[in-house]
Amino acid sequence: PRRDYQAQVPEMQRRLGQISVPHFDGSKKCTAQSWVQKLKTYFDLNPMREEDAIKFAILHLEGDAHDWWHHGLITQGHIYITTYAEFTKRLVSRFDKRDPD
Numbered sequence: 236p237r238r239d240y241q242a243q244v245p246e247m248q249r250r251l252g253q254i255s256v257p258h259f260d261g262s263k264k265c266t267a268q269s270w271v272q273k274l275k276t277y278f279d280l281n282p283m284r285e286e287d288a289i290k291f292a293i294l295h296l297e298g299d300a301h302d303w304w305h306h307g308l309i310t311q312g313h314i315y316i317t318t319y320a321e322f323t324k325r326l327v328s329r330f331d332k333r334d335p336d
Contacts, residue, residue, distance in 0.1 A: 254280070256291075259326075261299030267330040271323045288319045303329055 256277050259270040274295075278288055296304050307325075316322050 256295055258295045258297045259300050260297040261303065261330050267300075267323075267327045271327060274323075285319050286317070289316065289322050292319075292322060300326070300330065 254277065257273060259265065274292055293304060
C-alpha cells in the first residue's frame, strides 16, 4: 500500500501545482495572516527558493497591498527584505494591526 501511495505522489504534486493562489488587496475581507497561511499551504505543495517565494507573493498583491509594497521599496527599505519570514511579518504588521471600522 505504501508503495502505491509513493507512486501517486508525482501526479498529486502536478495536480496540486495547478492550484491558483488568491490575490491579497489589503482589504478587511481577508486578513493578511489568513492569506499568508494560504501561501504557506501552496509553498508546502510547491517548494521554491525563499527569494522566489517573496517574488511570487509580491505578484499576488493588489490594491492597497500592492501600493504599500511598492511605496515601501522607496521609503521603508523593503528592498532589504531578504527572507520570506520578514516579508510576511511586515505584511501582517501593516494590514492586521488596523483599527476596525
